[in-house]
Amino acid sequence: MSQGDVLAITEQSDNVFRKVTYEALSEGRRIADSMGCGLTAVVLGAGENVAKELGQYGADRILVADNHVLNEYMADAHTNVVADIVSREKPATIIVGASTQGKDMSARLAARINAPLAIDCVDVRIDNGDLLVTRPMYGGKILADIVFDGKPQILAIRPNSMSIAEHAAAGAIEILDVDVGETNLKFIEKKLDTGKIELTEADVVVAGGRGMGGSDFSVIEELADLLGGALGASRSAVDEDWRPLADQVGQTGKVVSPNLYIACGISGAIQHLAGMSSSKVVVAVNKDPEASIFSKADYGIVGDLFEVVPLITEEIRKLVK
Amino acid sequence: MEILVCIKRVPDTSENEIIVNRNGTNIELEDLVYSVNEWDNYAVEEAIQIRDRVGGSVTVVTVGDEEAEEVVRREMAMGADKGILLSDEVFNGSDGKGVAGIIKAEVEKGKYDLILTGALADDGAGQVGGMLAAMLDWPYASLVICLEEIDDKKIKIGREIEGGNLEMLEINLPCVLSIQTGINEPRYVGIRGIRKTASVEIPVHGAEELGLSSESVGESGSNLKRLDYFVPDPGEGAEILEGSADEIVEKLVELLKVRGGIK
Numbered sequence: 001m002s003q004g005d006v007l008a009i010t011e012q013s014d015n016v017f018r019k020v021t022y023e024a025l026s027e028g029r030r031i032a033d034s035m036g037c038g039l040t041a042v043v044l045g046a047g048e049n050v051a052k053e054l055g056q057y058g059a060d061r062i063l064v065a066d067n068h069v070l071n072e073y074m075a076d077a078h079t080n081v082v083a084d085i086v087s088r089e090k091p092a093t094i095i096v097g098a099s100t101q102g103k104d105m106s107a108r109l110a111a112r113i114n115a116p117l118a119i120d121c122v123d124v125r126i127d128n129g130d131l132l133v134t135r136p137m138y139g140g141k142i143l144a145d146i147v148f149d150g151k152p153q154i155l156a157i158r159p160n161s162m163s164i165a166e167h168a169a170a171g172a173i174e175i176l177d178v179d180v181g182e183t184n185l186k187f188i189e190k191k192l193d194t195g196k197i198e199l200t201e202a203d204v205v206v207a208g209g210r211g212m213g214g215s216d217f218s219v220i221e222e223l224a225d226l227l228g229g230a231l232g233a234s235r236s237a238v239d240e241d242w243r244p245l246a247d248q249v250g251q252t253g254k255v256v257s258p259n260l261y262i263a264c265g266i267s268g269a270i271q272h273l274a275g276m277s278s279s280k281v282v283v284a285v286n287k288d289p290e291a292s293i294f295s296k297a298d299y300g301i302v303g304d305l306f307e308v309v310p311l312i313t314e315e316i317r318k319l320v321k
Numbered sequence: 322m323e324i325l326v327c328i329k330r331v332p333d334t335s336e337n338e339i340i341v342n343r344n345g346t347n348i349e350l351e352d353l354v355y356s357v358n359e360w361d362n363y364a365v366e367e368a369i370q371i372r373d374r375v376g377g378s379v380t381v382v383t384v385g386d387e388e389a390e391e392v393v394r395r396e397m398a399m400g401a402d403k404g405i406l407l408s409d410e411v412f413n414g415s416d417g418k419g420v421a422g423i424i425k426a427e428v429e430k431g432k433y434d435l436i437l438t439g440a441l442a443d444d445g446a447g448q449v450g451g452m453l454a455a456m457l458d459w460p461y462a463s464l465v466i467c468l469e470e471i472d473d474k475k476i477k478i479g480r481e482i483e484g485g486n487l488e489m490l491e492i493n494l495p496c497v498l499s500i501q502t503g504i505n506e507p508r509y510v511g512i513r514g515i516r517k518t519a520s521v522e523i524p525v526h527g528a529e530e531l532g533l534s535s536e537s538v539g540e541s542g543s544n545l546k547r548l549d550y551f552v553p554d555p556g557e558g559a560e561i562l563e564g565s566a567d568e569i570v571e572k573l574v575e576l577l578k579v580r581g582g583i584k
Contacts, residue, residue, distance in 0.1 A: 018483075032460065059336055059347055072488075073484070075451070075454075075460070075461050075462065075463075076460055076461070079455070087573075099483065100463070100464060100480075100481070100482055100483055101482075103447060103448070103451075103463070104370075104451055104461075104463045104468040105463075106448075107417075107446075107447075107449075107450075107451030107452050107455075108451045108452070108454065108455040108461060110418065110448070110452065110455075111418060111421060111451070111452035111454075111455035111456050112455045112580055113452075114418075114544075115544070116544035117417075117418075117448065117545075117546050118545060119446040119447070119448055120446065123394035124523070132548070135446075136553075137348075137550075138334045138339055138348070139334075139335070140553065141334065141338070141339045141552070141553075142341065142348055142550055142551070142553075143550070143551050143552070143553055144547055144548075144549065144550050144551075144553060145349070145548040145549040145551075146545050146546065146547055147545075147546045147548060148544065148545060148546070149543075149544040149545065149546055150544045174536060183460075184459075184460035184493040184496070185460050185462065185490055185491070185492050185493075186490065186491040186492075187488075187489075187490060188477070188488065188489040188490060188491060189488075189489045190487070190488050190489070191479075191486060191487040191488075191489065192484075192486050192487075193485060196485060196486070197484060198483035198484045199484075199485075200468065200483075201483070202378060244485065244503070245502055245503035246481060246485035246503070247485065250333070250335075251335045252335055252359060252502070258419070258552075260577065269336065270336060270338060271335040271336055272339065274335075277553065277556075278553070280580075281577065281580045283573065283577070284559060289561070294558060294559040294561070295555070295556075295558045295559070296556060296558075296559075297558070297559035298556075298559060298560065299559055299560055299561075299562055299576060300559030300561040300562065300575055301561075301562055301570075301573065302561060303566065303569070307566060308566060308570065310390075311566055311567065311570040312570050312573065312574070314570075315570050315571060315573075315574045316574060319574070
């Protein structure tokens with residue numbers, strides 16, 4: 001097997017790393033240990049002070065490109081820089097989080113350097129010295145095991161699929177002087193709905209369906225807020241215009257895998273189940289004992305969500321206090 | 322504005338159970354109904370709206386077998402001006418990179434200012450747009466949810482980023498954009514519309530016309546080897562909690578504490 005390190009491309013916004021970055025680093029460390037190679041982290045658009053903590057997550061070396069052009073993600077500039085780093089470092093494996101940005105950049109990078117890419121990996125194993133990854137297809141109804149042909153192999157890992165492990169490593173910082181190249185994109189502004197938690201990265205998702213009966217989701221919103229979670233919706237709730245499309249969980253919406261998924265008034269159409277069945281613990285509240293959501297749930301409550309959910313909120317509030 | 326929209330004919334899997342074939346090499350496709358990838362309708366609708374605003378034409382293109390022609394006609398019935406089918410036996414088994422390479426060859430035969438794709442397709446990777454852009458060395462933006470000012474040099478767009486937030490960018494033309502659902506409401510296509518495009522000639526371009534070697538496409542051009550398809554463990558179904566509402570909720574919270582669902 002040709003030697004070469006694992007290169008983890010990190011993602012930060014306003015000097016804070018995304019959770020999936022820690023997941024990618026931790027998984028990168030596990031791969032590096034099995035392969036007997038090192039782990040190098042790449043930090044773009046942030047300084048040494050921000051980057052140094054990555055040593056705690058297993059990075060032997062941390063390459064820092066603190067160029068202000070890279071502060072906001074620009075597909076072309078970021079790809080230029082990463083492609084340069086790849087040609088210099090010659091990694092065997094590149095690992096990145098399959099966030100919006102990570103998917104965008106990894107597809108562009110793969111075409112640029114003609115490397116194999118697997119997007120949304122949910123499992124990574126080593127088989128006879130080769131990486132074998134599992135990725136969901138058709139919204140998670142099917143899984144496919146894939147091996148790569150060629151190096152470097154690029155893995156974009158699905159948020160919330162890999163565990164974060166602290167692992168003290170040298171974390172030696174190297175400052176890079178990078179050539180950003182030409183950019184055909186100009187950042188104008190971000191319109192942020194602050195405080196809203198990204199569905200695909202949330203630890204807890206509380207979702208409402210047709211059983212909500214209208215656009216007032218406050219009863220489940222309260223529970224989501226209390227748990228520090230995100231609000232989701234079924235396709236029927238979105239079709240009714242009760243919630244924006246961005247909240248839709250399912251095969252034609254977002255695929256989520258939180259620690260806890262609470263489905264309220266969701267019957268569990270197949271396309272919805274595809275979007276949430278990889279959640280670790282699923283609780284379903286539904287009036288209909290025959291609802292198919294119960295087939296994918298760990299715990300079921302047959303009852304009126306407007307009665308049950310406030311009681312859950314109340315009970316959990318006691319714990320939080 | 323000359324606009325190219327990449328579309329795909331896919332099995333409708335969203336409302337159906339899917340079965341893996343006997344060898345585990347693909348899903349069982351036989352009983353599935355095919356249609357245009359739902360996401361692509363948003364891209365075609367957006368292209369038509371841009372054309373109606375600034376002039377020009379909309380061409381839809383797909384990579385597939387002769388049956389893929391039906392989705393080209395459907396999108397032409399929506400209002401696209403032209404359709405192109407990229408079809409050749411050697412294209413079979415192409416992965417995302419292969420498909421991007423085939424479309425790139427077609428793009429270079431024409432003169433386009435803007436290429437739109439759907440945000441993703443049935444297999445969920447959503448990678449062809451980004452790869453195509455990189456191959457053409459054009460700028461690219463994914464998950465475009467609003468499209469504001471447009472002139473012959475640049476477009477102002479909004480991308481959906483994490484948390485349902487919006488990032489506003491200016492992107493130079495020519496460029497590739499992947500269009501997110503919700504940007505518009507794709508128009509309805511009636512039987513009459515489809516009938517009108519039924520006899521339109523759809524040009525078919527193969528590997529030779531596109532100047533593609535058979536090694537660069539299809540299975541031989543793929544650098545992912547698919548080993549195995551399988552269906553995830555269905556799980557055992559829910560434990561239904563019984564008792565009074567208060568008892569149930571108390572029980573649930575205890576269980577979640579143990580399972581680590583809540584802290």
